[in-house]
Amino acid sequence: MALELALESVGYRYRGGHEAVAGVGLTMAPGIVGLLGPNGAGKSTLMRVLSTLAKPTSGRVLWRGEDIVRRPDALRGELGYLPQDFGVYEALSAREFLVFLAAVKGLPSPGVAARVDECLEMVGLDDVADRRLGGYSGGMRQRVGIAQALLNDPKLLIVDEPTVGLDPEERVRFRHLLAELAGERLVILSTHIVSDIEASASTLAVMSGGRLRFHGTPEALMAEADGHVWQWTVAAEQLAEARTRLRISRAQRRAHGVEVRVVGEEPPASDAVPVAPDLEDAYLWLLHRNGTPP
């Protein structure tokens, strides 16, 4: 059966009664799927359901056509997962840590050393593989996180908010790495930062308030915001006031004032110029347009 992850009206309700995910239905195929949503949207909860760490309380998830609750091992054998709160053992080197995790994951020991080398090379840590993890930067630790997720050559790679805490350079490097890994895999990358996925995701799924608000290509999302984005220049001292009444997706200081991009139903002023939406504008429009529940 094809590499396909199908979600059928998936919901998850925490014990206290809070419904963190509700009625999510979509089918994902190989490539990078960007799962985008503000904090609290339900992304991490959904990632845990897809990784078989939590069972959906309603609906079902099919991996290659098989229900992942009934047959979790079919998915687990092909899954690589980098959770949001991934931690490393600081006293170990990257190589030691990966050898340890390979044993825990039950990889057959004869091939482990070579596979660890391959994974270290894929994430660009082969030169520093024998240094203690305690001395690694945040970005290097995240790359160790990806390396451990790759040990079993997964067909489904799930990474939850991997760029949190990384500096801009590490962020860019990490994005490139994920793009290289996509190939014949399905990579699900959850984030609340549009720029994490705009260069690499072939498909977007946008969540807010536990629900799926959009599923499709970045181009289709941008098309939805057509006619709702303007560029406008305000005096620097008026920016704070403008922010209280307008949705501003970006502001850039110029010699003659502050150039802002405004997203909304109406132009902010008669001298505002309509512009083509970019992904950041379109995401803001989707989350806040009239009729979108919180």
Ligand SMILES: Nc1ncnc2c1ncn2[C@@H]1O[C@H](COP(=O)(O)OP(=O)(O)OP(=O)(O)O)[C@@H](O)[C@H]1O
């Ligand atoms: N263990 C829990 N018990 C009850 N509610 C929870 C629990 N974990 C998360 N929630 C709630 O479920 C909702 C979704 O949380 P989730 O962590 O899945 O969102 P998220 O999109 O990943 O956001 P973040 O990036 O902040 O983690 C939030 O309202 C959160 O408060």
